[in-house]
């Protein structure tokens with residue numbers, strides 16, 4: 062694997078179609094799973110590490126976001142990356158950069174309600190990175206489900222020529238979804254954070270048992286969130302996050318603050334293949 066900072070170096074080193082895994086670094090086994098999935102295909106695997114200032118709001122954790130390029134390079138290489146692309150802020154946002162990609166109403170929903178500008182920041186940087194890296198395929202985690210939906214829409218709406226692929230969420234043995242932000246949790250907070258996967262597992266179990274009333278499914282999950290600062294717990298249609306009806310693939314999404322750390326998680330609810338346990342309750346997402 063080579064580490065490069067300029068897009069021209071990516072173009073020089075790549076052979077065949079490029080599969081791209083954009084990240085903000087602080088890589089963990091969740092990111093590694095995306096890179097392994099990318100490496101299972103042919104061509105070149107490019108992983109980017111760029112902590113994008115424009116997707117953090119005022120008072121969010123941009124300043125304290127963990128950064129360790131050497132550790133990221135080791136993990137990316139082990140997982141099968143060919144090129145680690147670590148551009149500077151000036152490369153991604155050169156003087157005069159003025160364009161914003163606005164994903165429309167979905168950017169104001171769910172996480173967008175408390176993070177105005179976040180999804181425009183994500184859509185803009187990812188579109189810009191596509192331009193710099195020129196991938197045919199890009200892989201994103203379902204862990205950030207709304208982000209995946211936004212980026213699918215952006216790729217289709219703007220005919221970017223990039224096939225957007227969603228990959229399953231990787232969890233710790235106790236069910237907590239891996240996240241770079243878990244590093245901010247004290248051991249007490251980490252225990253309390255287990256309420257998120259417990260809530261989703263309860264919803265999946267109730268769905269498995271035949272419960273199809275969305276309000277009731279949400280209530281079942283909410284019982285596990287007592288004591289947390291819950292931002293939202295909602296059931297939506299999995300394709301575009303519109304209203305859910307029981308005949309459709311659904312997704313239960315939760316966002317909550319544990320101490321000062323904001324965590325999100327979700328679980329898919331497949332009417333044809335209802336899951337019973339967290340590990341097996343993540344059916345294939347719609348494409």
Ligand code: AMP
Nearest residue numbers: 084085086091201202204205230231239
């Ligand atoms: P981030 O660096 O947190 O912006 O994430 C980069 C990519 O890794 C995004 O596509 C995330 O959805 C994905 N990702 C983060 N955590 C996980 C996880 N636990 N399992 C799978 N993918 C993940």
